Amino acid sequence: MDNDNTSRTQATSRKRHGNRRGARRTVAAAAALLLAALGTAPALAQQPAGAIGTAVVSSAHAAGARGTLLGVTPVSDLDRADVVRFLAPTGMDTGTVRHGLRGYRLTYRTVTPQGAPTTATGLLVLPKGGPHRLDLVSDTHGTMAHRDYAPSVGEDFGRIAPYLHASAGRAVAAPDYLGLGKGPGRHPYMDTRSAVTASVDMLRAARTAAGRLGRPLTGDVYASGFSQGGQVAMALGRALDGGADRHFRLRALAPVSGPYDIEHAETPALFDGGINDISGVFYLSYYLTAQNRLHPIYRDPAEAFRQPYADIVEGLFDGEHTEEEIIPALPATVKELLTDDFYRRLQHPTGGLLAAARAQDGNCAWRPGAPVRLYTSAGDTDVVIANARNCAADLAARGTRAPVIDQGATDHTGTYLTSGPQIVRWFDALAARR
Template sequence: MVVTALLTTGVGSFTPLAQARPASQRGDLIQVEAESTRTPSQVSDFLKSAGIDNTEVRYGVRGYRITYRTITPQGTPTTATGLLVLPQDGRHTRLDLVADTHGTMVDRDYAPSVGEDDGRLSPYLHASVGRAVTAPDYLGLGKGPGRHPYMDTASAVSASLDMLRATRTAARELGRPLTGNVYGTGFSQGGQVAMALGRALSQGADAHFRLKALAPVSGPYDIVGQEMPALFDGRVNDTSGVLSMAYWLTAQNRLHPLNTHSFGYGPVPFAQFPAPLAPVVCRLRAAGGWSRSSPRPQPLSIPRTVLASRAVPRAPETPGAGQRRHTQPVRRLRTSAFRARSGSGAEPQAAPSSSAGRAWLVAQFPAP
C-alpha cells in the first residue's frame, strides 16, 4: 500500500488517499479533511454549554471529515461521509474505538462531519478521555449524495460498518492505529443503529473489529408495540411525533413506494388498500375522519376537483425568510425526537435524557 503524507495543514485542508484495493470495495477511504481542533478547555466549555458533565475531559481533540465508499439501500455503490475524532494526548499508542451513531437530523448540514453542534458533543466527549471516535453521517447526510433513508436499518448498518473500515485506514495513516476494540453507542435514531451495528459486529461482520461493549440510548426499538401507541396516547409530545412520523413515512415511501397509481391526476394513497378497506379510506379522505364506532361507510365517488383541492401546496423553489423561521425549531428537535411527556412504556423512558445519557456513557466504558 502506498502510504500517503499525513495532514499537517489547518482546518479545511484535505489529502486524497491512495487506493489500496479496487475502487468498488466497500469501506475504501477516499478523502480525509481536517475539520476542527479543540483544546481541553474548549472541549470542556463546549460540553458545559450543552449541560453535559465535563469533569472527565483530559485531552484536546482533533476532528476529520472522511469520505468513503459504501452502498445504497438497493446495494449499488455510493459514497458517504462521517466524523473521525482523535485525542490530542501526545501519545502514539493504539487506540480503542467508540462507534457513535447520532440521533434524528432533518438537514444534511447538521451531521457530525459538517456542523459544530449537537452531533459532535458525544464524539468530543469520548475522544477527550483518550479514545478514537467514529461518527457516521449516514447515507444522504453530511456531504454524501442522495436523500437520507431515515430509519432504514440495513443501510444504516452498512454505512456505519463501512465507516469503521474507512476509519481504520484513516487512523493508521494519521499515525494513530486502532486496537480493533469497538465500544458502540448512539442516541435516539442512533440508539437503534447502535444496537443493529452491535449485532452485526457480534456476528462477525468484520474480523478486524471486536465488540467490547454496547450502550444504545433511547432508541426506537419497538415501533409497533411502543412507538405507535405512544404517538396517540400522549406519551410522545405532538411536535416530535408529527416530525418523526412524517420523516419516517416519507423516507420509507421512497424505498417501498405506497403511491404508485396515478389514475391520470397524481398519486392516490387509498388506491393501495385492499378492496374491503378502500371505501373506509375514501370516506376518511372526503369527510376528514372516522372512528371504529361509526357505521361502516359506503363507497364514495370523489371528483378529481376535490382531490386537487386537498393537495398539499408546493413549496417555493427558493426558501424565503418565512420558511427559514419555520425550520429553525425543527433543528432543536433532532436530538429530542420521541422524548416522552409522561407515563412509561415508550422507548424514551428506557434511558437517561440526552445530556445525562452522554455523561452516563463515559462511566460505562473502562478507562483507556
C-alpha cells in the same frame, strides 16, 4: 429520532450561532501536517489560499470496495479547555474530559439501500493524548433533516457525543449516514439496514485514516448512539458481534433512547399521548416520505397527507431544509397531518406500512457477546421508554440481561446529556478490566 424538537430547535440555534468560534482552529499548517502524514503533501500547493486541506487517499483495495477511504479533511482542532467550553452550554458533566482533540471529515465508499455503490462522509475524532493505539467508539447520531447538521459538517449537537468520547481518550467514528453531510442523494431516514452498512464502512475508513495519521486502532469497538442512532447502534452491535468485519470486536453496547420497537411501542405512542405533537408530526412526516421510497406505503402523497401538506411534505425533507423551517410548515397534530383513511391505517398497519416498521424492528432479538446497557427516561416524549423495556425483554428472552437505565423525568435531549458521561465512565471501567 432525535431530541425533543422544541428544545432541539432552541439548543441547535444556540450552538450553531455560538460555537463557530475559536474552538475550530484548523489552519493551513494543520492541513499540511495531515497531508504530509498521508504522503500527499505536494497536493497542498494546488489548493486555494485559506482552504482547509483535503487529502485524497489511495487504497490498495479494489476501486469499489466498501469502506475504501477516499478523502480526509481536517475540520476541528481543540485543546482540552476548548472541549470543556464547547460542552459547557449543554450543562453536561465534563469531568471525563481529559484531552484535546482533532476532527476529520472522512469520505468513503459504501452502498445504497439497494446495494449500488455510493459514497458517504463521517467524522473521525482522535484525542490529543491517551495511548498510542486507540480503542474506537462508534457514535451514531439522532434525527437530522438538513445535511449540514451531520457530525462531519456542523459543529453543534451532532458533535457533542464524538467530542465527549474522544476527549476521554478513544477514537470516535461518527457516520453522517447516507444523504447527509457531503454524501449524495436524499437520506433514507430510519432505514436501519443502510445506516448499519454506512456505519460499518465508516469503521473501515476510520481504521485506514487513523493508521495513516499515526494513531492505529486496537480493533475494540464500543458502540453507542442516540435516538435514531440508538436503533442504529443496536443493529450495528448485532452486525459486529456476528462477524461483519474481522478487524473489529464489539466490547460494549450503550444506546440511548432508541426506537427499537416501532410497531408495538413508538407508533402506538403517537395516538395515546406518549409522544408530543410537535415531535410526532415531524418524525412521522420524515419517516413516511423516506420509507415510501423503499416500501409501497402510498402512490401519491395525497393518499396519506391532507392538503396543503400533501403538496409540500416531500419537498420539505430534501436535505436542504432545517427543522426550524420544516416544523412551522406542518400542522400542529398528527390528526391534522394525515387523511382520515391513512390515520386509521397507521393504527392498524398492513402492507408496505407494516413492512417498513418490521424492517427496522427486531434488532434486540439476539444474544450479545458483550455487555449491554439501555439508557432511556420516563419523561421522554420523543422516543417512549417502552422501546427500551421491549428491547430489554427481547434480549432477556435470549439469555442477556441488559439493564434499563431510566434517567427519570428528563426530556429527550436531557436523556443523552445525562447519559453521555455515564457511558464514558462505563466504557472506562470496562477498558480497565481488559
